[in-house]
Amino acid sequence: MTITSALRIGRTMLAAALALSCACGQPARAADDDSGPFWASLRKDQANMRVGPGRDYRISWIYVRGGVPVKVLRAREGWVLVEDQDGARGWMLTQFVTRKVHTGVVKGGPAEIRENKDGSGRLLWRAAPGVVGRLGDCAGGWCKVDIDGRQGFVSQTAMWGAGAP
Structure with missing residues (x-):
């Protein structure tokens, strides 16, 4: 096998792997994002807004008043990207917001x-x-x-x- 043949096989395998990962990841993103923007309210008197969707991300705001409205922009694996009335955006655990109280x-x-x-x-x-x-x-x-x-x-x-x- 020549070096050129090995490179072609490697590229083909890489392209197939990328296509497979994109195809597998797409339905999960679509399912997360299909909630679209909607209004929600803070469920708890204390809720942390983080710079990313995970507990390892730094806290950017701590809300200390339940019932405050937020706009949910998208959802991702138990987290929601929210925006408050002042335009601050960040991530919260879904347990901190509710759609039931508008x-x-x-x-x-x-x-x-x-x-x-x-x-x-x-x-x-x-x-x-x-x-x-x-x-x-x-x-x-x-x-x-x-x-x-x-x-x-x-x-x-x-x-x-x-x-x-």
């Missing part, structure tokens, strides 16, 4: 909480920036909100976590 946080200035689902009716109160509320259905640019047991309707644009992620 919350939003008041952004910008104070948000007016109104009596009716179309934003009409009397002003019930104003919620300060940073206040977290449990969101209900959103329609016509207004969302039902429950903040510590007080309910009303808030403009979808006033809440980070409302609308499409």
Whole structure:
């Protein structure tokens, strides 16, 4: 066997190995990524955001308030890549987030909480920036909100976590 023949066989084996590894890895990535971006809330009062998807990666943020909304960008082997309302991105264990509770946080200035689902009716109160509320259905640019047991309707644009992620 010549050196040229050995190189061709080596290249062929390498190409086959790469094709096989790509073919085997693709379904796992597709299954992880098919959750797409979605809203979630922090499940625990303390949650670590890491720079990578593993416990060996450094912690970039420690959240100390449960219920805070996050945008889940993708999932990977028990970890989710999240973004918070300030734009910070990092990885969290899936056990720290839940899709069952949909919350939003008041952004910008104070948000007016109104009596009716179309934003009409009397002003019930104003919620300060940073206040977290449990969101209900959103329609016509207004969302039902429950903040510590007080309910009303808030403009979808006033809440980070409302609308499409």
